[in-house]
Amino acid sequence: MSNILVVLESREGSLRAASLEALGAARTFADQRGSSVIALATEKCELDASLLGGAGADKVLIADAAGHSADGAAATAARVAKESDATVVLLSATVRGRDLTARIAALLGTGFAADCTAADAEAMTFTRPEFGGKAFTTIKINGPVAVASLRGNFFAAAGREASAEMSEVASEAGVSMVTEISSQTGGRPDVSEATKVVAGGRGMGEAENWSMIEAVADAIPGCALGASRAVVDSGWRPHSEQVGQTGKTVAPELYIAAGISGAIQHLAGMNSSKVIVAINKDAEAPIFKHATYGIVGDALEVLPALADELKKLGL
Ligand SMILES: Cc1cc2nc3c(=O)[nH]c(=O)nc-3n(C[C@H](O)[C@H](O)[C@H](O)COP(=O)(O)OP(=O)(O)OC[C@H]3O[C@@H](n4cnc5c(N)ncnc54)[C@H](O)[C@@H]3O)c2cc1C
Structure with missing residues (x-):
């Protein structure tokens, strides 16, 4: 059975809100196709089974990496996508998500749709704004897997009563390591995620x-x-x-x-x-x-x- 994979994003050990929106979008695809939503955390972070289950995940895989680089995370996500027979891979269109989206698509030998504001689970198409929102492009990915990044605040978590099954998964080593992330938000939410x-x-x-x-x-x-x-x-x-x-x-x-x-x-x-x-x-x-x-x-x-x-x- 084909599944929907969501690559979760964390910052300083905490899940980013945009990942819950990606899970909600994945749930719509899964319900349409009678498949499951598998969430992958590419590094260790604080995860709540009911929060993720409620947002749309059936299963959560937590990779054993710490301080992961984009190449290591992408390799892990591509391997998990193959192992879990994923036909759709969704990420958040954050700086990190955009970086991973292209890498994962390349590793899976498929195309991707970036920064999408709508998705049609039945037609398997993604829509993204062009020219600052003056035009919209609808994208159908010709390839074995559809990879897409979703713009924040355009999709919603599923809002259901469910608890996800949690387990650990091995991670690929990257050729580089993140040693430090310096934040300039001064304790306020990131402007791209705030409501x-x-x-x-x-x-x-x-x-x-x-x-x-x-x-x-x-x-x-x-x-x-x-x-x-x-x-x-x-x-x-x-x-x-x-x-x-x-x-x-x-x-x-x-x-x-x-x-x-x-x-x-x-x-x-x-x-x-x-x-x-x-x-x-x-x-x-x-x-x-x-x-x-x-x-x-x-x-x-x-x-x-x-x-x-x-x-x-x-x-
Ligand atoms: C390739 C390219 C990319 C760009 N990318 C971006 C981008 O990502 N983001 C971005 O913002 N811009 C971007 N710009 C720049 C953009 O074109 C504008 O120059 C910029 O947005 C203007 O910023 P502003 O509105 O703060 O300043 P201004 O255009 O100078 O406007 C200031 C406004 O404040 C009002 N004002 C003045 N005093 C007061 C007061 N006391 N109280 C209330 N109102 C007052 C004025 O009436 C005026 O409307 C880009 C430009 C290019 C060419």
């Missing part, structure tokens, strides 16, 4: 004014910080927070854009957000055409007032 984001642009004036962005983020649980490229290029914020064509792609429930003009390259990274709140002192700023709510005003006045009101809500 709420408050982002600032050049209109914030200077790096010191980011305390106003942070005050709003502090009042919203689980809120990440984002930035436009102009801000990152000015050295006000790290590249890890950049949203857009040459930054991260986000699709949160809420995206607050303060002092961001709405250039096409920025929109490419955030225009799939469910609710967009734009704060800009120029009523003609392009961002307002994409905003659910627009506030025409000085961000340096609006943000502190917004933070005060949010604090009163005690979210």
Whole structure:
């Protein structure tokens, strides 16, 4: 029987939320095809059988690697895909997932679809946006296995009552080893995974004014910080927070854009957000055409007032 393999991703020993979404997508494929969902952790990490089972996994394999490299992880995943007779292999379209997707497809001698926002389990096709979401490509993979990476916040965990069967599996050694990962998120969620984001642009004036962005983020649980490229290029914020064509792609429930003009390259990274709140002192700023709510005003006045009101809500 053919199965669906999901390659889980962890960071500092903890499972990343995007992997649960990939499991939900895999569950849809498995239910359509009458097959099972096998999840593979390519290195040791904290895993909860009911969380993974509830998200869609039937079986979880934990590889015995520590500090795995992309080549070792890809080799392990390709071997497990063959051993488990997988016809679909799904990953998250994170930086790590994108790296592994191409490697796994190459090792399996098949094609892949990257950064997908929809999947049709019946037709076995994947859809991905092009040109910053202005066009969509539907991809059918001609090969023995369909490998795809899924963009965060577009798929949902299955939400079922189930516990996955857990077991260990051997891992392939890579030619390189990860010795250190340095994080710049300052304890906040990664902007590409958060369901709420408050982002600032050049209109914030200077790096010191980011305390106003942070005050709003502090009042919203689980809120990440984002930035436009102009801000990152000015050295006000790290590249890890950049949203857009040459930054991260986000699709949160809420995206607050303060002092961001709405250039096409920025929109490419955030225009799939469910609710967009734009704060800009120029009523003609392009961002307002994409905003659910627009506030025409000085961000340096609006943000502190917004933070005060949010604090009163005690979210
Ligand atoms: C190949 C390429 C890739 C790119 N990739 C990216 C990318 O990944 N991400 C990205 O963001 N950009 C990217 N860009 C750059 C993009 O074209 C824009 O230059 C950039 O997004 C502008 O950033 P901004 O909106 O912060 O600044 P600006 O365009 O300068 O806009 C500032 C805005 O702030 C408003 N403002 C000013 N003062 C205030 C105030 N006090 N209160 C409220 N509003 C105020 C202004 O009205 C204006 O709308 C890319 C460009 C290229 C060519």
